[in-house]
Amino acid sequence: MAYLETLKKEVDLLAVRLPDGVEVARVHWGGGTPTLLNAGAIADLAEHVKACLPIAETLDFSVEIDPNEIDDARLDALTAAGLSRASIGVQDFNPEIQKTIGRIQSYDVTRAAVEGLRARGVTALNADILYGLPDQSVGRISESVQMLLSLSPSRVALYGYAHVPWMARRQAMIPTDALPTPTERLELFDAASQIFEWDGYQAIGIDHFAQPEDGLARAANEGRLRRNFQGYTDDICDVLIGLGASAISRFPQGYAQNAPATAAYQKAVRAGQFATSRGHAFSGNDRLQARIIEMLMCDFAVDLTKLSQEFGIAPGTLYPQFFTVARDYPGLIDLTSDRMVILPKAHALTRMIASRFDEYERHEESHSTAI
Secondary structure, eight states: OHHHHHHHHHHHHHHTTSOTTOOEEEEEEOSSOGGGSOHHHHHHHHHHHHHHSOEEEEEEEEEEEOGGGOOHHHHHHHHHTTOOEEEEEEEOOOHHHHHHHTOOOOHHHHHHHHHHHHHTTOOEEEEEEEESOTTOOHHHHHHHHHHHHTTOOSEEEEEEOOOOTTTSGGGGGSOGGGSOOHHHHHHHHHHHHHHHHHTTOEEETTTEEEOTTSHHHHHHHTTOOEEETTEEESOOOSOBOOOSTTOEEEETTEEEEEOSSHHHHHHHHHTTSOOEEEEEEOOTTHHHHHHHHHHHHHHSEEEHHHHHHHHTOOGGGTHHHHHHHHHHSTTTEEEOSSEEEEOGGGGGGHHHHHHTTOTTOOOOTTSOOOO
């Protein structure tokens, strides 16, 4: 496979540029459907990564798995490569909803994939399910959540469906009158959230749930929870390197993204160059703003004293901006001289409140709904 060979060459480019003493502690295959690779290709890529990069002994190796594209041979190859956590997307188990969104994935197929993973010793399981789908009702999402819980995932992401037909062509086939209203979306989210919490899962940030013994729950309880463009994580490393077409990297200095088009990505890498097509270098208050947003998204609160110490600034310089935001959300934010807290009844608005601290945020019509 030409793309696989290009990806291996990008690993080679990275290997010769890593500083001495660096170890790769986490590897994640995803942002697509890596289980489209056959068993031989999976083993080939995994062996190449381990041979070229300095892998930590306690490597956390996670892979996004499509239950429709997995079999015993692929599962054997992944576990032989050291798979420690699997991620499975569900969206919704209702057959009518699956047909409408063009994503057919039965409960039986999903359960078989989970059972195959656990039979091979992979017990850490991430799952995600969507609310706000066309023709979704409280009854339907409740049934799907209960079916998902029967698989006992370690952590679950409850994401809102983003209807963006101008970006996802197949969504143009979905009638807009089949979509729930913003109020109905909130009811769907609340119904699913209650079931997760009734089943003993801990709410994590704005849209995740985890079993109490999961690392994400422990990080939240110990104040170590972080959030990046992939979601919530207990990984505190400030460097994340993305490989492959469209992959995003994060460094202390800023962000970089590979060329989204496969042809452009392959052309650059085959020429012996990284395929970076755009990026953003941190400047001004970028790091401070990012940390404020992360605190709100993770903890629904910002400790102004801690923030001031972390960035070496006087606490009083931050207060005016926090005061303005609190004033604009009366009765929803508790603000003192050293702390701003988003009250529980306003947690659904956290993303909107946090965006007030992002000077790059632009509220355009092309954005999907926030709830």
